[in-house]
Amino acid sequence: MVRSKVLLAGQCWFATTWQAAQDVLRDQERFGRDPRRAGKRQLPGMKWWMPKYLSRLANNMLAVDGAEHRRLRSLVDQAFLRQEVEALREPITDIVDRLLSDIESKGRRTENGGVDLLPGFCRQLPLTVICEVLGLPAEDRPKFERWFKGFAEVRSGWGLVRMIPSLMKLLRYLDQQFKQVRRQPRAGLMTTLVQMEADGDQLNHDELVSIVFLLLVAGHETTVHLLSTSIYSLLTHPEQLAQLQQDWTLAPSAVEETLRFNSPVQMSKPRFVLKSGEFHGVQLQRGDYILAMLGAANADPAKFDRPEQFDIRRAPNPHLAFGSGIHVCLGLKLAKAETEIALQHLFTRYPALRLAVPPVDVPWASRVGMRCIKQLSVQLLR
Numbered sequence: 403m404v405r406s407k408v409l410l411a412g413q414c415w416f417a418t419t420w421q422a423a424q425d426v427l428r429d430q431e432r433f434g435r436d437p438r439r440a441g442k443r444q445l446p447g448m449k450w451w452m453p454k455y456l457s458r459l460a461n462n463m464l465a466v467d468g469a470e471h472r473r474l475r476s477l478v479d480q481a482f483l484r485q486e487v488e489a490l491r492e493p494i495t496d497i498v499d500r501l502l503s504d505i506e507s508k509g510r511r512t513e514n515g516g517v518d519l520l521p522g523f524c525r526q527l528p529l530t531v532i533c534e535v536l537g538l539p540a541e542d543r544p545k546f547e548r549w550f551k552g553f554a555e556v557r558s559g560w561g562l563v564r565m566i567p568s569l570m571k572l573l574r575y576l577d578q579q580f581k582q583v584r585r586q587p588r589a590g591l592m593t594t595l596v597q598m599e600a601d602g603d604q605l606n607h608d609e610l611v612s613i614v615f616l617l618l619v620a621g622h623e624t625t626v627h628l629l630s631t632s633i634y635s636l637l638t639h640p641e642q643l644a645q646l647q648q649d650w651t652l653a654p655s656a657v658e659e660t661l662r663f664n665s666p667v668q669m670s671k672p673r674f675v676l677k678s679g680e681f682h683g684v685q686l687q688r689g690d691y692i693l694a695m696l697g698a699a700n701a702d703p704a705k706f707d708r709p710e711q712f713d714i715r716r717a718p719n720p721h722l723a724f725g726s727g728i729h730v731c732l733g734l735k736l737a738k739a740e741t742e743i744a745l746q747h748l749f750t751r752y753p754a755l756r757l758a759v760p761p762v763d764v765p766w767a768s769r770v771g772m773r774c775i776k777q778l779s780v781q782l783l784r
């Protein structure tokens with residue numbers, strides 16, 4: 403356990419071992435997301451920058467615990483179940499194939515003669531998939547890209563203020579889309595959610611918008627970085643890549659290992675300490691903030707044998723890349739399916755794919771809480 407200062411939250415505890423991180427995420431009696439349960443109102447720093455129109459976004463399933471969380475999550479879970487992830491495999495495969503054809507013909511070239519996989523493939527795939535899952539029109543995707551670009555660049559309090567216009571545009575857009583869906587139902591999760599509301603389940607308009615916003619943001623940026631770091635890890639471990647290319651039944655465990663090894667989401671959202679007391683050797687006070695450091699937990703030698711080694715056959719692999727407990731990632735099946743299909747099709751179509759620059763020259767972004775590559779320049783060799 404370590405204590406330090408973080409942006410907006412101030413002094414914060416960091417749970418850096420696997421066991422401590424798991425306990426923070428799972429112990430509902432001692433830790434919670436809702437500040438009111440710890441005698442607090444809001445994260446200091448949140449109030450001054452958030453206009454009223456946006457504050458409804460704060461009321462989402464990731465921000466609450468207990469019965470309120472169960473209510474919000476179970477409705478989305480049901481909606482997700484109605485659109486089985488397995489049934490999405492075929493459309494995802496079609497999207498992957500189309501994107502690969504596009505980057506080959508018109509992908510962004512880099513100065514070293516390679517093609518940058520980031521914009522045309524790693525970013526486009528999750529965005530296209532989540533828009534299809536939700537039922538958002540394909541022609542609106544360029545707008546999302548512009549809005550999301552702002553979110554991805556937040557590094558400071560001032561960065562948060564600067565992203566307000568993009569957030570407002572996105573929210574207005576979602577308001578409009580819900581109005582249209584109510585008038586004219588279409589395929590996708592937004593219609594399913596609206597119909598569930600009509601069937602008597604309790605979701606008001608603000609909650610619907612807030613859920614779709616969460617799915618768009620959580621389901622997009624994270625998967626971009628899982629994809630790019632997975633490709634990078636395989637290209638920099640050619641013996642592991644060769645094993646995978648010989649036997650694609652290893653794809654699920656390879657994806658689990660890239661999740662552990664790279665941990666795209668490096669830490670959980672802050673929890674509030676609900677009861678003072680001793681925890682993994684330190685004294686916590688009610689109201690303290692605590693973060694589960696997922697990347698550190700996934701490299702804990704007390705839990706993982708030779709954690710510094712990238713091993714696509716690692717089993718068991720109880721990584722915490724998707725969190726744990728009640729807030730465990732709702733989109734984990736979708737993210738894994740997208741990555742498995744993307745890797746298989748990319749490396750089958752270009753069996754001799756390689757980095758266009760030495761691995762040390764691949765630029766990584768400095769982002770709080772996210773592990774991400776800025777540019778992934780490759781040669782598309784067959």
Ligand code: HEM
Nearest residue numbers: 463464620621624625628670671724725729731732733737
């Ligand atoms: C590689 C991709 C992804 C990673 C690494 C990831 C990671 C995470 C983590 C660590 C959490 C828990 C945060 C916490 O407890 O503080 C979480 C929650 C969540 N994720 Fe993901 N996620 C990914 C993809 C997705 C996708 C594709 C979707 C939706 C389609 C999604 C939707 C959500 C939602 C709704 C929650 C909140 C669940 C709750 O509060 O009950 N995620 N994710």
